[in-house]
Amino acid sequence: MKKHKYHVGRINLEYLCIGCGACVPVCPVNVVRMEHRKGQYFPVVDEKTCIDCGKCIKICPGLAISVNGLAESFWPENRFDSYIGRFKKTYIGHATDSEIRFNSASGGVATAIVCHALKERIIEGAILTRMSERNPLRTKSFIARNDKEVLGAQTSKYCPTSPVAGLKEIKQTGDREKFAFVGLPCQIHGVRKLQSLEKWAREKIILTVGLFCGHGVTSFGMDFLLKKFAKGRYDVSRLQYRGRGWPGGIRVTSKNGEEFNIAHDEYWPLYYAPYFFTPYRCLTCHDLTSELADISLGDAWLKEVQEKDKIGTSIIITRSKLAEGILHNMADAGETSLQEIPFEKVIESQRGGLERKKFGTGSRSKFFGFLFKPVPEYTQKFQSSLWGCMGALFVFFNAMLSRLNTGQGLLRFIPQRLLKKYRVFIFKFSKK
8 A cells, every 4th residue: 555654643733624524534444533632623643553545634625625626526517606606596594493493593494404304314314513411612523313413403613523523423324324414614625525535425425514604713712701701610511602593692501500691792703703713724714605515504694684683594505406406395395484596695695704715815825824834725826915914914813812821811801892993904904
């Protein structure tokens, strides 16, 4: 067998690893596992038993990904837009089940899709992510096989996750069993690269549901919020991000039953959106709308929706025939509301985030080059600018500062009015 110089344990994990876990199921000798450290999930390789086959490097989406190339090979007949990739149609809608809609992050369409696919026997299970019962501040990916298990994984997870590692369990299931996968853009990248190399992954994962993502959040983010808003209490028995209406906050329940909430506007716009507590690899990602997923879902940040909706509505992008069929079958069965909209409305709903992804990636990658830090290999070319590199400096500073105890301590005492002004500054230059 051909030897390779590197495996995933030897790359610069802080700047290249997205923590998706794709390296776990692809390993032919089962010597790769994910470990939580430095606020993220990183792979650990047993050096003694590694055979240096190089598969983990070959499928790593953190090292390299051709989003446009893969999308064109999947759906050559689809329309293309530089902001949202290849797509069939775009919609706005929500689950018609009031409990699913109210308790989900944005409209409940992801939950409704998985429940529908299970009911119609399109799939036998789905890889989902929930908060761990053993450690409520960490996540656990698992195979959901019924509605109860699907409902237990509702809402966003603004913390590290490694759901592609869960495909290792799917690898051992019956030959005819089919599954769905729900994850973020980078995790969908991992699934697609795994499918390009492994026949079992192509045959078993037949539906991918991608969630819009501006960037991830390290575990330091939740630690910070507990210190700032909960007086440092760590006796947490349950943690829920979003849900219970839209846009939803964070609900923390302590072991003695005491509950407190952190409103969305109190934490996301001030501390997460300006790239505090952001993994470095997220800073060089250009995919917000899960361009390689069969169906992509996100918040409907549209003025006309925000003025009326306090429960939740989803932006929906279909990219495959299977996704289109499932969505319309759900609408016909009364399981979801569905209204086709121009794709320009999707862009409008995510305008700021898309610009920071599509325009800012080039400058941030170039800035990392100035620091002699590795960046992912993309087939797409991204422009950079002097102003953009200045913005990249502040974005990188925010991500770095919030990793340090001194930085987190300083951040707790900065007045919110100053943070609001700083966010405007960051947003202005991070899309150059």
